Amino acid sequence: MPPSAKAKITKADKTRARLIEVATRLFQEHGSGEVTVRRIAAAAKIEAGSIYYHFASRDEIMRAVLESGVGGAHEEVMQAIAKAGPDCSPLERFRAALSAHFKYTLRRHFSSRMKEIRRLPKRLRDHHMKQEREYAAVFAGLLKEAQRKGLLRPGFDLPVVRMLAIGALTWAAEWYDPAGAKSPDDVADELMRVLTGGIAR
Known part of the structure; x- marks a missing residue:
């Protein structure tokens, strides 16, 4: 497959995957009711507002998990x-x-x-x-x-x-x-x- 045909993994893709990984761990450890967007952002070491570039809401994060x-x-x-x-x-x-x-x-x-x-x-x-x-x-x-x-x-x-x-x-x-x-x-x-x-x- 030529390089141009390969799907490129962008920085946004990596950040989204990281957020899913962090959210998964937090939901497992604390239950979804105790995990906020701000808490996910803090654990992922990004600004809380930046999460909304990747997910429209906390429920969308849950769906992705x-x-x-x-x-x-x-x-x-x-x-x-x-x-x-x-x-x-x-x-x-x-x-x-x-x-x-x-x-x-x-x-x-x-x-x-x-x-x-x-x-x-x-x-x-x-x-x-x-x-x-x-x-x-x-x-x-x-x-x-x-x-x-x-x-x-x-x-x-x-x-x-x-x-x-x-x-x-x-x-x-x-x-x-x-x-x-x-x-x-x-x-x-x-x-x-x-x-x-x-x-x-």
């Missing part, structure tokens, strides 16, 4: 599925996707972001939920493929199975101990044993 979380999770899940490879069964790829989701949740405190969705104004919440649906569709597609290939017992509601699986690992971050005996992969394996013991042929 949430989108960054879902976007990052989506990317890592897709990488895990690709690494598993097309020769793996859809259930094996589903397990890889769940493990990637859990690792991302632990590393980026994804569950704490999810708690903030209900605080967004409806306009921003609706936009974010569209991104959530696209992310969920990755897991849904793997379960549907497994169903088409006769790998699942009939009679199960696949959307419910998907939501239970993702939800279980998202909120497992609240009790999981990284210093404990179980690795994130072990936890994902345990969940898959529970799921496949109930829905697999």
Whole structure:
């Protein structure tokens, strides 16, 4: 690709990314209700008024934080599925996707972001939920493929199975101990044993 065709990362891009990073940390540590634009600016070491060059409001910052979380999770899940490879069964790829989701949740405190969705104004919440649906569709597609290939017992509601699986690992971050005996992969394996013991042929 010629240099002229490459997207250039501007100073504004770097500042925006820095603000999202700082806001993410502050929301995680203090909760969104305690974090003001001025506080974000102070932590990022810029003038409070300068933030409005990058974001129209505090809610727009919150939306960017949430989108960054879902976007990052989506990317890592897709990488895990690709690494598993097309020769793996859809259930094996589903397990890889769940493990990637859990690792991302632990590393980026994804569950704490999810708690903030209900605080967004409806306009921003609706936009974010569209991104959530696209992310969920990755897991849904793997379960549907497994169903088409006769790998699942009939009679199960696949959307419910998907939501239970993702939800279980998202909120497992609240009790999981990284210093404990179980690795994130072990936890994902345990969940898959529970799921496949109930829905697999």
